[in-house]
Every structure is written in C-alpha cells, then in structure tokens.
Amino acid sequence: MHHAGTVELLERDRELEQLDRLVTDACAGRGRLVLVEGPPGIGKTSLLEAARDRARERDMTVLAARASELDRDFPFGVVRQLFEPLVAAAAAPRRATLLHGAAALAAPLLGGGAPEPAAGKATGDPALRLFHALYWLTANLAEQTPAALAIDDAHWADAGSLRFFQFLAARLDELSVLVALTARTAGPTVERQPIDALATDPLAVVLRPAPLSHRAVAALVADRLRGAPDASFCDACREVTGGNPFLLRELLREVAADEVAPIGAHVSLVRQLAPPTVARAVLLRLARLGDDAAALAGAVAVLGDGTPLRRAAALAGLPVERADGFAATLVEADILAAERPLAFAHPVLRSAIYADLDPGARSRAHRRAAALLADEGAAIDAIAVHLLATEPAGDRQVVATLREAALRALARGAAATAVACLRRALAEPPATSERAAFVLELAAAELAAGEPAAAADHFEAGLRVTGDVRARAGCVRKAVLALQTLGRHDEGFALLERVVDEAAAVDPDLAQSIEGDLIASATLERSRRAWALDRLDRYGDQLTAATSGSRKLLATRAALDAFSSECETPAETLANAAERALGGGRLLDDGPSTPFFFAIIVLLLADRIEPARRALDRAVDDARRHGSAPQFAFAAGWRCWLLAREGHLAEAEADARSSAELALSQGWFVMGPVILGYVLEVLIDRGELEDAHRLLERSGMVTRTADRDATFDDVVHARALLRAARGDLDAAREDLARLARRRARWNTYPTLVPAVLAAPAAATDDQDEGRARADRMLREAQTWGTPRAIGMALRAAGLVEGGARGLELLAEAAMVLERSPAPLEHARALLDLGAGLRRANRRAAARDPLRQALDLADACGARPLADRARQELRAAGARPRRPRLGGVHALTASERRIAAMAAQGCSNPEIAQALFVTTKTVETHLSNAYRKLAIHSRAQLGDALNDGRP
Ligand SMILES: Nc1ncnc2c1ncn2[C@@H]1O[C@H](COP(=O)(O)OP(=O)(O)O)[C@@H](O)[C@H]1O
Ligand SMILES: [Mg+2]
Structure with a gap:
C-alpha cells in the first residue's frame, strides 16, 4: 500500500502530535474538526491515514469516505459513503439505536429504499432536515463509542455533504467525534468557499504539511536508489519536485527504472525527468504495459476510485480473470493502489489518464458505465453522475433517468444537481411532447438553486407552450416568486391573474x-x-x-x-x-x-x-x-406571542428564545419580521433589555426602512418600546410617529397603539390630541368588542385625562380587564390606578390596587412591572413582600422549560431534538436547574418544580 501506516512519514512529527491531541480530545467528549490542506501530493492523505490509525488504536468507530470528481453532483454522496456501510452492517437493535429519534429522518437517504417525503411539504430547505437528522445519527453513534469521520479530498465533495460538515462542526464541541478532512488548496476544480467555511470554524484545526527538507529528500533518495547519493543530486531532486513527496516518488521511480546512479553527473537527467511531465511520465508508463492494461486503467478512471474489479473489467471489455492480472500489473507500476475495490495510487494519476482519453470514447464509456450500474440496480444518483458526463444522443431512457435523479436531488435540497440533470436531459433531448414540462421543472430547480433570472426565462418559455392548465397553475406560484425576486412584481401579478382565471374554469379549488x-x-x-x-x-x-x-x-x-x-x-x-x-x-x-x-x-x-x-x-x-427547523422557529415565534398575551411570560420567553436562536443563526428574521417583533416584546416585558437590544442588532433588521412592507410594523413597535425602556426617547418617538401614520384599526395592530400606552415617557401628544386619539380608540375597541381592547382603551383615556376623571377611567379599565384573559394588561391598569391614587395623596386607597398589580405581575413573570409596583407600594407607605428569588423563581425560562420536560420523563436527547438544540445545551440547563433547586436527581424535579406554583 502506498499510504502511511506502512510508509514512514518524514518530518510530520508536529502534525502527528496534533492529531494525537485531537484524537484524545474527541475521545474525552470534546469533538474536534481537523482539516489537512495543501497541494496535490504534499501528503494530506497520508496524514489522514495516520489519524485513522490513531483513532482505531483508541477503539473509536472509524467511518471513511473519499470524494472524487464524480461526487460533485451526487447529492449527499460523501455522507452516504460514510454512513451507509455503518447502517447496512448494523444488526437490528443497533440500527434502531443509531436511527433513534430525529435520526430516523436520515433513513431514506442511507437505506436507499423508501423515498423521502416530497420536497414541497415541510417549510424551507429540505437539506436542513437532513442535516438535523444526520447530526443526530452522528450523536447516537458517538453516544456508544467515540467516532472518527475521515473524508479524503473534500474539495470534490458534493455541496450537501460539505454543508452538513459545517452544520456538524458548529455542534461538535460536545460530541465524542473527530472529523478529519483533507482538501486541496487550489486548482481549477476546487471551490474554496465551503472549505474555507470549515477552516475558519473556531473549533477547527488546520494542518498544512510543509514540503520535505533537503534532509528528508536525501533520505528518500538513499532509500529508493542504489548507491550513496551525492548532495548535488539530492538538491536537484528537491529543487525540481519542490520537496513534494508525491512528485519525488514519481521522479525516483523513473530514475530507478532508468538505473541512473544518484551522482552529481546525473543532475541534468533529473531535470529532464522532472515535472511538469509527471502526467506524461505516467502515460508513457501506462503505454508500456499494453493496450489491455491501459483499457483497464481507463475504465477505473471513468468509473472512479472504489470500483469493483468486475465492473471495471466489464467496462474495459475484459474477462474478470485477465483483468485481475492487469490490475496487479498496474499496482506493480504504482498506478493503481494495492487495494480492493480498485483505486488509483493517487488522484493525480487518475486525472492524467482520464484527461488523456479521447472525448468521444470518454462519453461512450460513461454511457456504458451508466448502463452497467443500472443493470446492477445502483442508485439513480450514481447512474446520473455518469450520464452527466456523456454527450447527448437522443436516448429517452437517459432523459427519464436524469429526470428522476433531478427530482430526488430536489427532495434532498441539492438544487444545483437537479439543474445540471435537467439541463442535460433537455439537451438529450426529451420527446417534443415532454419538452415543456421539462422546461418548467428546470425553471423550478433554478429558482431553488438561486438562479432567478434563468428561472424566470424558463418559466416564461415553459408557460408559453404548456397547454395543460393544471400544469400551468401548478407552477405559477414559483414563476411569480422568480419574478418578484428579480423585482418584476407587476409582471408577476399579471401572470398570476391570467393563470388563475384560466384555472378557475377547470379546477376551481386549485385556482x-x-x-x-x-x-x-x-x-x-x-x-x-x-x-x-x-x-x-x-x-x-x-x-x-x-x-x-x-x-x-x-x-x-x-x-x-x-x-x-x-x-x-x-x-x-x-x-x-x-x-x-x-x-x-x-x-x-x-x-x-x-x-x-x-x-x-x-x-x-x-x-x-x-x-x-x-x-x-x-x-x-x-x-x-x-x-423542519424553520417551521419550528416560526411556530414557536408565534406561540410566544400567544403565551405572552395570556400572561405566561416565562413560557413565552422560552419559546421566544428557541425561535430567536434558530432564526438568528439562519437569518430567517428577514423572511418573518413579525416573529422578531413578538420575540422582542416578550424579552422587554421580561426585563431582558440588553438581550433584546443585542437580538435586534444582530437580526440585521435594525436599520431596515421598509415602509412598503407591513410585516415590519411589529418590529418598529417593539423597537419603540425597547428604545423608550432604554431611555432613548427621541428614537422611540420617531418610531411611534412612523407607526401612527398607518391607517389601521388601532386595537388589532400595533401601529396605532397610542404613545401613552406604548411608551408613556415618549408621549408628546397635547391633551386635545391625546383625547381625540383615546376617543377613537375607545370607539373602535367597542366595535371590536373584546374586554382586552376596551380595557386598554379606557386605560389610555384615563392616562390622557388625568385628575379625578382619569382615576375613574383607570378604575373602570381595571374592572373591565379583570374580566378579560389579559392579566398583564390588568396589572398595568391597576398599577396606573394605584400610582394615580398615590399621587393624589390617597395613599391608603392606592395600596390595594398596587398589591394586586404586584401579585399579577409576579404571577405573569413580568419583572419590570413587578418592580414598579413594588416601588409604588413603598411610596404609598406599604412594605411590599420581597420578590421570590429562590427555587423555581430563580430558573431562567429555558431552564424551567427543559426541567419541566425532564420531569415529564423525556430523555436529554429527546428534549434536545424537540427544541432543535444540542444535548449539551440541555445538560447545561438541567445542571443549572438542579443547582438552583438544590436537588440532585431527575426524580426530585417534579416536586421541586411544583413547589413554586403560586
Ligand atoms: N511526510 C512524508 N514522508 C514520506 N513520504 C510521504 C510523506 N507524505 C507523503 N508521502 C508519500 O507521498 C505520496 C503522496 O502522498 P499523499 O498523502 O497521497 O498526498 P496528497 O494526499 O496530499 O496528495 C504517497 O506515496 C506518500 O506515501
Ligand atoms: Mg490525497
């Protein structure tokens, strides 16, 4: 074998030491990611092998994959290489453990059998669903024994797999997992962005093996050639290979074959044999082995590393036994590696041999490869990868296969692959009758792949020729979206009107x-x-x-x-x-x-x-x-609003934080600004002003001016509250004025909530204007007819009015709100009433509403409101009871929620999966909860939590 493990690695002590440390860390539950980077031949694979050996010595489960140029368009191909053998080989109980919980969603990807749920069903990017599932598969695996994932030549990996490694890297810290990857630093087929994203992860370690020194080169020369080498000869070898171990190996094999002695006189010969002719050297070497051996090498180059002998033999047109012999010859010549299934000794050799094939022959070989794979019952994606490398030939079967591969790719979030397959299928071409459907499918895939301009063109072309109204109606939503993305809103809505009107005659419900x-x-x-x-x-x-x-x-x-x-x-x-x-x-x-x-x-x-x-x-x-993480983030964001309106602010905060964390990390607030508004308001009511401020800053929404977009109003409203609470009254006023310009029913939308209610400190209305607004508010609230709305309007009127009449109105507001499901609003009215009475020197009368306000605010978990009630009570000469600090009341919203789930019997991974967080996060919250509750076991949780119930 040419790899490390058998070959001694020179001058890699530092790297090997680091790998040792990383393996130790991973085994201790501190997951790490290591990326070995460098040019071809510098020794990346060798270091990866060393990492695998070390992981095996420590009894880690080692999963390995090697990407090749063919993998680019194989959705999750590398991830499948890693996990499929593991899952397939596992006996039923272990399989069940591995695929337990959220990991089950990865089963269709890895089993190959059952198809995934249709792409359109769940919200958002289907790839995210797979990341979530694969993350839990990895966590389940490492739960049993520490695991190492080794991915060679990651620069050729498909986009889905690379994004998964990124997803995993961010959550690796707490798993017993080492992820080790190698990647080329540069080259025409290397896309840096996803690799850079991995390299810059704070937990990633990047190793860049250096070229070999003169001493190491001299040692290798001495090892490979007969006779003691001259220093000048070794210098020449180092110079022409740049100390690259692979190039050096190739050079020395040529030198050895020509039986050149390593002496100073032969320096010029070294220069002649040296790269950049290494590709040519290999081809010459191959030619010397004869046509059949060359055919076998060509077949392996087409099929890619990891090819079973049988398949390569069939493609080369050789009987298996003879092919076996040629494979041995190729190994002897250091072209193939001494391993089965067949693989090249180095990817550079594959590239050289592949590039040397005649384009026509190459295309035919790929087509035959596809047919062979189809006969073997291979996965559609594996077949499609070959079809993508063929030239069009009007084959209907090819069209059908590529289409199916495209649909699968879409269901896995690999839109770029779907685009490639459909473009290629169109070139084949499909039957004229099918063409329009293909064009529309291509347009949809392009939209998903982030190519709206191409999508809009294809939608237009497809719609122009599609006669079937249902088919037109089926894609019009996406066509409009493509146009909207391009800012062509008018065209979008015009198209829509046309198609919906047509469809109404045929299928009214669809329309x-x-x-x-x-x-x-x-x-x-x-x-x-x-x-x-x-x-x-x-x-x-x-x-x-x-x-x-x-x-x-x-x-x-x-x-x-x-x-x-x-x-x-x-x-x-x-x-x-x-x-x-x-x-x-x-x-x-x-x-x-x-x-x-x-x-x-x-x-x-x-x-x-x-x-x-x-x-x-x-x-x-x-x-x-x-x-579906986005759906969770949105639903939780809405539910926090519901819970807040009911006065369950602690629970609301738990939902708000779950929603915010996911939405922030993925940039989803831009799609659903309403959620940001709800989340912020909950945090403000909880007194978490700094967190709210940071969230707003990080949401990317703080400076947005979106007057055309009504969904932004809730953010502006929350921002006004926040600014007022933080003392930035001018900015708060600006926001409130902006909202006041909107025409809406005040009580149904945050836009017109008058400043006296939203932020009394920032209210600038003169009394007449204030009265007029409060009147309108009350009128509309009465029409609307809910006690909450009426009570709030009365409170606004009371605040504007002041004096004895104002107090009457506030008392009325409190009475109305008492009958409403709005305890927080009730508390606010009571507080205003009490504060008003105290200012009117009716201190004794003030105490009762203030005490009620305090109780309600406490029960709701509205800390700032409770604080104000306490202050007022003191000013009214009462001694308010102190806030309850210990026990359940000391728990944060998240701690309380997680503790409650644990008390109900959920395991930590179950809780983590349900909340889309990691197990470590759950553990941290639980141990904090134990400490605050002064308990030591899960069994005590239920009682400890119930103690705090008011
Ligand atoms: N440090 C080293 N000392 C000696 N030989 C090495 C060293 N690193 C790599 N090699 C040899 O060089 C060749 C290319 O190494 P490989 O790990 O495949 O490079 P890469 O993966 O970076 O292309 C292999 O034959 C390997 O055994
Ligand atoms: Mg390599």
Whole structure:
C-alpha cells in the first residue's frame, strides 16, 4: 500500500502530535474538526491515514469516505459513503439505536429504499432536515463509542455533504467525534468557499504539511536508489519536485527504472525527468504495459476510485480473470493502489489518464458505465453522475433517468444537481411532447438553486407552450416568486391573474388555493393591497371553508377585515371565520402558509385562544416530526406571542428564545419580521433589555426602512418600546410617529397603539390630541368588542385625562380587564390606578390596587412591572413582600422549560431534538436547574418544580 501506516512519514512529527491531541480530545467528549490542506501530493492523505490509525488504536468507530470528481453532483454522496456501510452492517437493535429519534429522518437517504417525503411539504430547505437528522445519527453513534469521520479530498465533495460538515462542526464541541478532512488548496476544480467555511470554524484545526527538507529528500533518495547519493543530486531532486513527496516518488521511480546512479553527473537527467511531465511520465508508463492494461486503467478512471474489479473489467471489455492480472500489473507500476475495490495510487494519476482519453470514447464509456450500474440496480444518483458526463444522443431512457435523479436531488435540497440533470436531459433531448414540462421543472430547480433570472426565462418559455392548465397553475406560484425576486412584481401579478382565471374554469379549488396564497402575500405589500382586496371581493360571500382554496381566502379576508380601518365587523364574527378557515387544522395540511398565520392572528386578537393554541401546537409538532427547523422557529415565534398575551411570560420567553436562536443563526428574521417583533416584546416585558437590544442588532433588521412592507410594523413597535425602556426617547418617538401614520384599526395592530400606552415617557401628544386619539380608540375597541381592547382603551383615556376623571377611567379599565384573559394588561391598569391614587395623596386607597398589580405581575413573570409596583407600594407607605428569588423563581425560562420536560420523563436527547438544540445545551440547563433547586436527581424535579406554583 502506498499510504502511511506502512510508509514512514518524514518530518510530520508536529502534525502527528496534533492529531494525537485531537484524537484524545474527541475521545474525552470534546469533538474536534481537523482539516489537512495543501497541494496535490504534499501528503494530506497520508496524514489522514495516520489519524485513522490513531483513532482505531483508541477503539473509536472509524467511518471513511473519499470524494472524487464524480461526487460533485451526487447529492449527499460523501455522507452516504460514510454512513451507509455503518447502517447496512448494523444488526437490528443497533440500527434502531443509531436511527433513534430525529435520526430516523436520515433513513431514506442511507437505506436507499423508501423515498423521502416530497420536497414541497415541510417549510424551507429540505437539506436542513437532513442535516438535523444526520447530526443526530452522528450523536447516537458517538453516544456508544467515540467516532472518527475521515473524508479524503473534500474539495470534490458534493455541496450537501460539505454543508452538513459545517452544520456538524458548529455542534461538535460536545460530541465524542473527530472529523478529519483533507482538501486541496487550489486548482481549477476546487471551490474554496465551503472549505474555507470549515477552516475558519473556531473549533477547527488546520494542518498544512510543509514540503520535505533537503534532509528528508536525501533520505528518500538513499532509500529508493542504489548507491550513496551525492548532495548535488539530492538538491536537484528537491529543487525540481519542490520537496513534494508525491512528485519525488514519481521522479525516483523513473530514475530507478532508468538505473541512473544518484551522482552529481546525473543532475541534468533529473531535470529532464522532472515535472511538469509527471502526467506524461505516467502515460508513457501506462503505454508500456499494453493496450489491455491501459483499457483497464481507463475504465477505473471513468468509473472512479472504489470500483469493483468486475465492473471495471466489464467496462474495459475484459474477462474478470485477465483483468485481475492487469490490475496487479498496474499496482506493480504504482498506478493503481494495492487495494480492493480498485483505486488509483493517487488522484493525480487518475486525472492524467482520464484527461488523456479521447472525448468521444470518454462519453461512450460513461454511457456504458451508466448502463452497467443500472443493470446492477445502483442508485439513480450514481447512474446520473455518469450520464452527466456523456454527450447527448437522443436516448429517452437517459432523459427519464436524469429526470428522476433531478427530482430526488430536489427532495434532498441539492438544487444545483437537479439543474445540471435537467439541463442535460433537455439537451438529450426529451420527446417534443415532454419538452415543456421539462422546461418548467428546470425553471423550478433554478429558482431553488438561486438562479432567478434563468428561472424566470424558463418559466416564461415553459408557460408559453404548456397547454395543460393544471400544469400551468401548478407552477405559477414559483414563476411569480422568480419574478418578484428579480423585482418584476407587476409582471408577476399579471401572470398570476391570467393563470388563475384560466384555472378557475377547470379546477376551481386549485385556482382558489393558489390565489389564496398569493393574495395573502400581496396583502403584506402595501402597494398590492388594493389589488388583493379587489381579487378577494370577487368571492363575495361564497367562501365556504369546504376546500383548501376557500379556507385560505377566508383566513386572508378575516385578517384584512381585522386590520382595516374601514371595517366594523366585531372580533366575534371574524374569529368565527378564522376558526372555520382553520378547519380543525386542515389549513396546515400544505404546511404553514401565510393564510394559516392570518387565521392565528385573528384568533389571538379576538382572544379566542384555544383553537389558536391547538393549531400552533400542531405546527410545532409537525415541525419536529419533519425535522423542519424553520417551521419550528416560526411556530414557536408565534406561540410566544400567544403565551405572552395570556400572561405566561416565562413560557413565552422560552419559546421566544428557541425561535430567536434558530432564526438568528439562519437569518430567517428577514423572511418573518413579525416573529422578531413578538420575540422582542416578550424579552422587554421580561426585563431582558440588553438581550433584546443585542437580538435586534444582530437580526440585521435594525436599520431596515421598509415602509412598503407591513410585516415590519411589529418590529418598529417593539423597537419603540425597547428604545423608550432604554431611555432613548427621541428614537422611540420617531418610531411611534412612523407607526401612527398607518391607517389601521388601532386595537388589532400595533401601529396605532397610542404613545401613552406604548411608551408613556415618549408621549408628546397635547391633551386635545391625546383625547381625540383615546376617543377613537375607545370607539373602535367597542366595535371590536373584546374586554382586552376596551380595557386598554379606557386605560389610555384615563392616562390622557388625568385628575379625578382619569382615576375613574383607570378604575373602570381595571374592572373591565379583570374580566378579560389579559392579566398583564390588568396589572398595568391597576398599577396606573394605584400610582394615580398615590399621587393624589390617597395613599391608603392606592395600596390595594398596587398589591394586586404586584401579585399579577409576579404571577405573569413580568419583572419590570413587578418592580414598579413594588416601588409604588413603598411610596404609598406599604412594605411590599420581597420578590421570590429562590427555587423555581430563580430558573431562567429555558431552564424551567427543559426541567419541566425532564420531569415529564423525556430523555436529554429527546428534549434536545424537540427544541432543535444540542444535548449539551440541555445538560447545561438541567445542571443549572438542579443547582438552583438544590436537588440532585431527575426524580426530585417534579416536586421541586411544583413547589413554586403560586
Ligand atoms: N511526510 C512524508 N514522508 C514520506 N513520504 C510521504 C510523506 N507524505 C507523503 N508521502 C508519500 O507521498 C505520496 C503522496 O502522498 P499523499 O498523502 O497521497 O498526498 P496528497 O494526499 O496530499 O496528495 C504517497 O506515496 C506518500 O506515501
Ligand atoms: Mg490525497
């Protein structure tokens, strides 16, 4: 074997020491990533081998993969090389352990059997679902024994696998896993970005093996050639090879073959034999071995490293026994490695031999390779990789295979591969009758691959020739998205109108379903609102909630009515419509779309909590089942709003933080700014001002000016609260003024919540203006009809009014809010009332509402509010009880949530999977909780948590 383990590595002591340390770290549960970088031949693979040997010595489970040029378009090919043999070889119980929990979602990828769930179903990038699953597979594996993942030539790995290693690297710290990769530093086929991302991970160690010194070169010369070498001869060898061990090895093999003595007189010969002719040297060497050996080498070059002899023989047109002999000859000549399945001694040799094949012959060989693999029942993706390297030949079977490969790639989030397959399939070409469908599929893949311009062109071309209305309707959403991405909004909506109108005649439900989504998204854009309303109006009162289309439209209309300043429909009626639209959860059947969240908004604004809670809980559960982190982040972000409105601020904070962590790390706030608004408000109500500030800064949304985008209002509102709370009153005022310009019902949207309520310190209204606003607020609240809205309006009126009348209004507000499901608002009204009474020197009368306010604020977990109530009580001459600091009350929101799940009997990995965090995070929170609760075991958790129940 040419690899290390048998060959002694010269001048690599430092690297080997580092590898030892990394292996030790990994075994101790401190996972590490090591990247060995350098030019071809410098000794990367040899170091990787050394790492594997060390891992084996420490009884780690070693999984290995080697990427080759063919792997680029093999979705998750490298990941599959790593894990497939492990899963396939595992007996049933071990298999069950490995694929336990969230890891089960990786089974279709690794088993090859059952197809993955369709791409469109869960929200977001399907690749993320696989990362989540593969992460847990790795965690399950390392739970039993420490593991090492060794990936050679990662620069050729497919994008999905590389992104997974990045995903894993960020979470490696707490697993007993060593990830070791090698990659070339440069070269025409090397894309640096994903490798750089790995190299710059804070936990990554990068090794860059240096060229061999004169001494090492001299040692190798002495070892390889007969006779004591002259220094000048060795110098020449070092100079021409740059100290590259592979080039040196090749040079010395030529020198040895020519029986040149290593003496000074032969220095010029060394220069002649030296690279850049190494490729030619290999080809000459190969030619000397005869046509059949060359054919076998060519077959291995086409099939790629890791080819079974049988397959290579078949492709070379040789009987297996003879091929076996030629393989031995090629090993003898140091062209193939002494290993089975067949592989080159070095990738540089494969590249040289592959590049030397005649292009026509190469294409034919790949086509035959594809056929051989198909006969063996190989995976579609493995076959497609070869078809991609062939020249078009009008073969329908090729078209069909490439199409299937494209669909699979899409389902795994490998959109670029899907694009490659479909472009190649179109060139084959498909039958004329199929062409339009291909063009549309290509357009969709291009959109997913981030090529909106190509996508828009292909959508246009495909739609122009597609006669089938259903097919047109099926892709119009994406076509509009492509146009919108390019800023061609008008064209997008015009196209939509056309297609939906056509489809309405053929398949009304399909037409409505599309229109439902698009109208919903159009309403979020101020300039499209009128268009959306106009389209909605066409349905009159005919929305029955019997079909998915009408449910979406119904939900959208309920939300529009709830926001519209012209609409006078009460909350009750709109909540009924929203509940009908939810259809017992059926609105979630196509995943959580904008209309789904519209229904939730209406229910929450109407204080009809239960159906909203059920729907959001289901969205969270679905997200967990599908392993969809974005869906989890969105559903949790909405649920934090629900919980906050009910006054469960600690639970709300737990949801807010889960949502924020995921959304921040992935940049999702840009897609759903509403969530950011909810999350910020919860943090502010909890008194976590610095965290809220940091979150806003890091969200990338702080400086956005988005007046055309209504979804941004919640962020502006939260930002105003935050700025006011932090004492930046001018900035807070600016935000409030901006929101006040919006036309909406004040009580259904944060836009018009008057400054006296949002941020009293920043309120600048004169009394008349304030009164006018409070009046309008009250009128609209009464129309809306919920105690929360009316109580808040009365409170605003009371604050504006002041004096004895103001106190009356505040008392009335408190009374109304007492009957509402809004304990936090109730507490605020009581606090204002108490504070007003105290200022009016009615200190005794002030104490009772202040005590109530304090109790409510404490029960809600609203710390700043409770603090203010305490201050007021003291000022009113009472001695408020001290805040409860110990026990359950000392737990953070996340600690409390995780402790509660543990008390219910969930294991740490189960909790981690459910919350999309790592097991280590769960362990940290739990040990903090144990400390604060002064307990030592899980069994005590239940009682300790219950102690704190008020
Ligand atoms: N430090 C070293 N000392 C001696 N020989 C080495 C050393 N590193 C690599 N080699 C030899 O050089 C050749 C190329 O090494 P390899 O690890 O395959 O390089 P790379 O993976 O960087 O292309 C192999 O034959 C290997 O045995
Ligand atoms: Mg190598």
